[in-house]
Amino acid sequence: MQWEIVIGLETHAQLATRSKIFSGASTAFGAAPNTQASAVDMALPGVLPVLNKAAVELAIRFGLAIGATVAPRSVFARKNYFYPDLPKGYQISQYELPVVQHGSLSFVSPEGGEKTVRILRAHLEEDAGKSLHEDFHGMSGIDLNRAGTPLLEIVTEPDLRGAKDAVAYARTLHALVRWIGICDGNMQEGSFRCDANVSVRRPGAPLGTRCEIKNLNSFRFMEQAIDYEVRRQIELIEDGGTVVQETRLYDPDRDETRSMRSKEDAQDYRYFPDPDLLPLLIAAADIERVRATMPELPQARRERFQSEYGLSAYDADALTGARESADYFEALVKAGAAEPKLCANWQTGELAAALKRDGLEIAACPVSAAALGGLLRRIADGTLSGKMAKEVFEAMWAGEGAADAIIEARGLKQISDSGAIEKLVDEVLAANARSVEEFRAGKEKAFNSLVGQVMKATKGKANPAQVNEILKRKLGA
Amino acid sequence: MLNSSVTEIAAALAERKVSSLELTQLFLERIARLNGELNAYITVSAERALADARAADARLAAGERGPLLGVPLAHKDIFCTRGLPTTCGSKMLANFVSPYDAHVIERFARAGAVMLGKTNMDEFAMGSSNETSYFGPVRNPWKTSAVPGGSSGGSAAAVAARMAPAATGTDTGGSIRQPAALSGICGLKPTYGVVSRYGMIAYASSLDQGGPMGRSAADLAALLNVMAGPDVRDSTSLERPAEDYTRELGRPVEGLRIGLPREYFGAGVDPDVAARVREAVRWFEARGAKTVEVSLPNTRLSVPCYYVLAPAEASSNLSRFDGVRYGHRAQDYADLREMYARSRAEGFGAEVKRRIMTGTYVLSARLLRRLLPAGAEAAPPGGPRFRRRLRAVRPDPRAHHPVDRVRAGRQDRRSGADVPQRHLHHRGEPGRPARPVDPLRFRHRRPAGRPADRRRLLFRGAHAGRGARLPAGQRLACPRADRDAAVSVRLRLLILSAACAGTLLGCGSVQEPAREIGGITGGEAPASAPAASRPPQPRSPQAKSGAAVVGAPARLNISSVCNARDEAGYAGIDPRRWPTVRCASCRQGSRCPGAARAASSSPTSARRATRRTSS
Structure with a gap:
């Protein structure tokens, strides 16, 4: 019997502002505990939040990037619950009126073809601090450096139909937020975190009961966790049981999800508009100002790479995984040394392999686009064979200088007489x-x-x- | 000197007839003599006051002059003061020492005022008799068996007893106006947003507003001139040009129009109080002011609204007092949940707990769905109609209830005593600009009315009453054009808040405390009369005025928000100065290794400050 998998993702992207969303404390990662928590972040008596304009602009950028409505009026609300690393006893978030509403994102499905996910909303909120449960002998330490860090919570409709698609969407979203410069995407530091809502149903049936899976802090874990959860739900139903709505935690060590709390235990967050913050009004002019600073988006660039440079969809996709990568490619082509196809082959082949081998981002690539162009020129004009070019490339990677100098020094000139x-x-x-x-x-x-x-x-x-x-x-x- | 107004004191200082140090010592001595009986101060900051006074004297000697330079003042213990305890009248904060100054405190410091100490108050400003204070009730200097009103009762009593020339207070649902009335002084709740709330411990954020308490309209104006003004650290503070609130002092009341809302003279008003309000109205009429009867039919909703909105916000605002980072933490607990429960059970008094429970209840999802019809936002109760009528403000005799007797030690007062004060806060008036009942859809609006109109009404009217033998003061309203009512004449609405009128008046009628208090002989004698009918009724100026235009919703326009530069360290205190974070489940307070570790990585000690400064 067939089962259809239904997945919606909630993603918290930490916005790349210098200061916190409601205070002037720094958002830099890794400082000594509680040295980057201001009076506001510590929720001292009498302090008040003041919204960081930069965070709003980054949210607008995201809204524009997914073709969403940037709400002319949105409202900050308090989500009330007690936890030691939540200093005010409430989190300032957005509830009924989020800043970004109704957008969509297309991604290339591993099962073939392009798919589109509707994005219901994206709202601004503040992060909590961290509870440190080790090292304190029966007690917990609280580090409020992260408290007040701006987050954009991005919520999809339940449009995804499998773990691989969910991961592909998450990767595309991850690339997008980095592309438009609103999030550094560092998953180890928690800058980009996903929760998945998973349910299964018979095709055509109404939506099944969902479970929320937390702690998906890598793409690999996301796929494993969803796969496990889908299996669990199907087995449960096929054995005559019913799925209970609950929050589950993924344990990567045991590759399973465990129940964290059921819906009955769910807290009543007692949302209400935060009286310390006025409604956020965004004028059309503000949106246009942000729009003027938007880069060409990945999808547009992907299409242009195909039409303008005659690349395959595969190459165009590979080259637009990150904005730096696409920029590198265009710089390489503009160097005028070789056909775009050769450029693409080299960037997705030798260059990508070398970067991966050394664990480098393309932004930190030791061989500049101009330098690589110098090498490709010698391939195009027949000076170097493919094999010789690889040798020259390795030498360039090792910092031995420009392609021509290496060819000269090593006597690598191809015999074309x-x-x-x-x-x-x-x-x-x-x-x-x-x-x-x-x-x-x-x-x-x-x-x-x-x-x-x-x-x-x-x-x-x-x-x-x-x-x-x-x-x-x-x-x- | 003890009996001098702020204005007179400033003049004497300017002429160098007296030094700030001498004055400060004089007041400190008087506090030392009287505070045992009246309990008006929680903390007396003698050292700080003397240091402030010396600094002011130096500035005066250098030729500097200012309306508050060298003038001693007292501050309600709800304003955070660096290096001094800030208790908010609660056991929860009995040992809390703020690492920063409230905006209001900064402003007074810059103006060269001397801080005498922190005055007693109802716990977290919840109460109207000053009996809910953890530090014991305050007594009314006019009759020590009576309450001074609340929650700013300590400030009211201190000013009435000449333990300070003037003081600050805060008003959420009458907490300045009512104690001012009951203690025979003047008090003003400014329009919401005029005085920054930064550093003022929140009770109900959308209604809280700091304001001055003193013995004359002129003194209030002098204090308000310093307190008022925009503050980038408070998003709800109003951005508008500085005003000189003293400008209207001394101008005639002739031609002012005063609205008298019918509903304010209805059932439930103490006849004695109503009579005195009418007397005040006649006093104004005799001097050329016109009165117009108006109707505010939704007045009856104000109290129920208040008791939904204020506790709802309070329940959330007080969540930060959890014993984790500062404030009271229970000694003994098994786990985190119990640490919260015990710390809060021990740290909060009964009235505070009652309001937290009420607020938590009204915010609960199930109840909210029942309370709020769909689309409630679209039509806030009484919205436009209320606002239209409200262009006039009205005397509210119901605000003046007989003074209760102090019931020492009784911490579980019912909230009923608060009832009469609320109406305006829910509308565009001095309280928070228009508010729908729907607690899920609060809105912020700029107050209607032109500041100039308000100012004119308030201060001119109030000042005119100085010395007059008018009985109680009340809120007087000056109507303005009421389009829908097709009133042909443009009514200039004065809203003299009672205070205004009344206060002014009030000030006149009670120049001195009736009986001898600490060596000062009073002028008039309210001694045996029921306290309720005696003291003037300072009410806050409810200025809504003539050409008032209902404001557009205040915008948090992204181009005008404060942290526009996104620069780390731009706002707030140096984070390193307050590294006090204690462990969540630590039983050992500051000795906990977690706290010590957190502290060791920062320059100052993680130990929470527990010492009270000298008194």
């Missing part, structure tokens, strides 16, 4: 009569062996295309 190559071919043909016989008998492999002999004789410097051509001519093929 047809007279010299013909002479070599004649020698090889004379010395390998057997291979020649085999080729003439119809063995294609023998031809490759002959090419290899020529290349060997030139220590790989002969232009393989020329070698091929001359060989074929001589063999009368």
